[in-house]
Amino acid sequence: MDNTSQHGEAEALHARLLIIVKNLPDLPGVYRYLASDGTVLYVGKAKSLKKRVSSYFQKNDQSPRIRLMLAQVASIETTVVRSEAEALVLENNLIKALSPRYNILFRDDKSYPYVMLSGHRSPRLAYYRGTLDKKNTYFGPFPNGYVVKESIQLLQKVFLLRTCEDSVFGNRSRPCLLHQIKRCSAPCVDLISPEDYRQDVANATLFLTGKETEVISALELKMKSLAAEWQFEAAAAVRDQIQALSQVQERQFVSSNTSEMDADIVACVESEGVLCVNLAMVRGGRHVGDKNLFPSHADEYTPSAAIHAFLAQHYLERSTPGMILCSPEPDESIVLAQLLSEQAQRKVLINCNPNGERRIWLEMSRRNAEQAILQRKGQQASQAGRLSALIEALGLPDETQRLECFDISHTMGEATVASCVVYDRQAMQPKEYRRYNIATDTSGVAKDGFLPITPGDDYAAMRQVLTRRYEKVAAGEGVMPDVILIDGGKGQLGIAIDVMNEIGLTSPWLVGVAKGETRKPGLEQLLVPRTGNTVQLRRDHPGLHLVQQIRDEAHRFAITGHRARRAKARVSSSLEEVEGVGPKRRQKLLARFGGLQGVKAASVDELMQVEGINQALADKIHAALRG
Known part of the structure; x- marks a missing residue:
């Protein structure tokens, strides 16, 4: 097609889009820009669809990012709603569902963890993520799983609450190991009275709601009472509980004068094109942890726009504290506060200019975001240096970014599992890892189009996993890697070459990672068939460190999957x-x-x-x- 025809088609498309824009209503709603293949490029909301969408096509000073997006728009879809608040909810639901390329995205879709006390006669203490059930009592949410697990370990040590599944609890005939190591009072076999267990649950509830002082006071009275009755061993056990809780109080580096204070602190910092949002949580006046979030597609977004996107994506359809401290002030903060208040059915205050200790919290959150950016840049610089060193050492293309590595794990042929791990954007990408179960049933029955292999045949396993993965990539499903690392010597590498030739993929570079004569780290040989070179880098070479990092992760991921599969098979087979x-x-x-x-x-x-x-x-x- 010549340039004249292309220009004519572009003008015709632009004219069609202008007709769509001209007929848009002057009502609140959500608009979606779609590419020619139907992919959603961008989702936005508007108080007036007509005015907002028209502005994209009327301005001549659009940013490079917006110009690039508009050049790909083939159609526009809109949804009219009753209010701007409804538009905000729908916009964020669509952003989460569609992950548009040009929207800022906070990839934090997992529900936040809670500490749960079940609603049973003998409540169970558990780590929980997911939809909340009114039958149970939940404490949180917490910013990360580590805080929850640490709390559960402490509660086990101090209050001896059960953590076992109900199916196990209801069928015990004798105490389990946790009772033996003094982490459970064994209510399953009535080694503690229901009244005493309920008191322990009540104390744990007070602790989780930030009332440690009340718990300690009650325990001190109990200790004195036991000592007065000459029950010194029981009194010593209560004394140990008091000491453990006192240590927790001493570890709290942020506290509030208002013990009932619940608040989230959100600070966004931008430095040299990197945006970071720090979320810290205060529950019952106690700082329970924080986490740093680096949004995707954040180019040209201001910190105010980023905070707006975070608050909308994070809190809509999730529990919200009574106060959110923000720096800087988010765009449309009044609309956000109204919407969150309606959702929570109580007033939610967004405070961007706090006083006293709250100002200190906000400043601390901002400094944590700054520090996270510095750490991220340092890590990226280190990873970038490693990748550049590897490219130079092996003669790889300068644009090399994505490396995929494969490993095979089994025990004498049993429960063979192949792993594929991905290194891209100067970091490991765990969400893109994949495991492949390799059938070794010698009956010869095909499974998913692949015949079972002989147990222990690593070559056949490598052939199968490479074929299964890259047949899909060749068909347009998935991302084409720049380099494929094969954990093995010339044999495994030869299999990889054959598979790539059979599939017809010629662009990825193949590199074999062969262990040295003594199999010690640092003596690996890198086999590069495209250049015919066998390269042995010095032990301190940054490029070798990158290969080792990726190879070791592939090995870890494979052996973890193999052990789980082997254990499952052995548990089933021995009783079967x-x-x-x-x-x-x-x-x-x-x-x-x-x-x-x-x-x-x-x-x-x-x-x-x-x-x-x-x-x-x-x-x-x-x-x-x-x-």
Whole structure:
């Protein structure tokens, strides 16, 4: 097609878009810019669809990012709503669902973690993510899982609350290991009275709501009472609880004079084109942690616009504290505050100019964001240097960015698992990792179009995983890598060359990572078939460090998957091999004794207590598992 025809088509498309814009209503709503293939490029909201969308096509001073986006727009879709608040909700739902290329995105879609106390007669203490159930009591949310796990460990140590699943709790006949190491009071077998356990739950609730002082005071009274009754051992146990809680109080580096204070602190900082949002949480007047978020597609967004996007994406359809401290003030803060208040059914205040200790919190959050940017830049500089060194050492193309690495893991051919890990944008990309279960059933029955391999045949496993992955890439599903790292020597690399030739992929460079003679780190040889070179970099070479980082991650990811698959297979097979034990009985046995090891340790009499297990079958199970 010549330039004249292309220009004519572009003018015709522009004219069609202007007609669409001309007929838009002067009403609130959401608009979507679509590419020619139907991909959503951008989602926006407007108080007036006509005025907002028209502004894109009337201005001549658009930023490079907007000009690039408009050059790809093939059609416009709109949805009219009743109010600007409704438009904000719909806009953020669509952004989360569609991840448009030109919207700022906070990839933080996971629900935040909570500490949960279940609504049972003997409540269970648990780590929880997901939809909240009114039957249970939740404390949080917390900014990261580490804070929740640390809290649960402390509560186990101090209050001895149970953490076991209900299926295990309801079928125990003797205390578990947690009771033996003094992390559970064993309510499952009534080693603690229901009244005492409920008191421990009540104290744990007070602690989680920030009332440690009340808990300590109650425990001190209990300790004195026990000592007065000459129950010195019990009094010493309570003393240890008090000491543990006192240490927690001492560790709190931020506290509020108002013990009931709940607030989130959000600060956004921009430095040399990098935007970072720091979210810190204060619950019950106690700082419970923070996290740093680096949004995608943040080019040319101001900190005020970024904070607006974060508040909308983070809090809509999620619990909100009574106060959000912000720096700088977000765009449309009044509309956001009204919407969050309606959602929470109580007043939510967005405060951008706090006083006293709240100003200190906000300044701390801002400094944390600045520090996170410095750390990120340092990491990127280090990773960029490693990648540049590898490109130079192996003669790779200058534009090399994406590396994928494969590894195979099994135990003497059992439960073979292949891993693929991805390095891109100067960092590992865990969300893009993939595991592949390799069938080794010698019956010869094809699975998903691939025949099972001989157990222990690493070459066949490598052939299968490469074929499964890159047939899809060749068909347009997935991203084409610049370099494919193969953990292995000439044999595995030869398999990779054959697969790439069969599929017809010639652009990715193949590099084999062969261990040295003594298999020690630092002696690896890098085999590059495209240049015919075998390169052994010095031990301190940055490029070698990058290869080791990616290779070790592939190995870790493969062996983790292999161990899980092997354990699952062994648990199932050992009971499946017992005649008379079907799926239902197997499930009851595992639930009753908390797993296969518990079944193995059980006596014949204990096995007979499980529904459906008579003495003959119990003898058979006992002999099979002990044999």
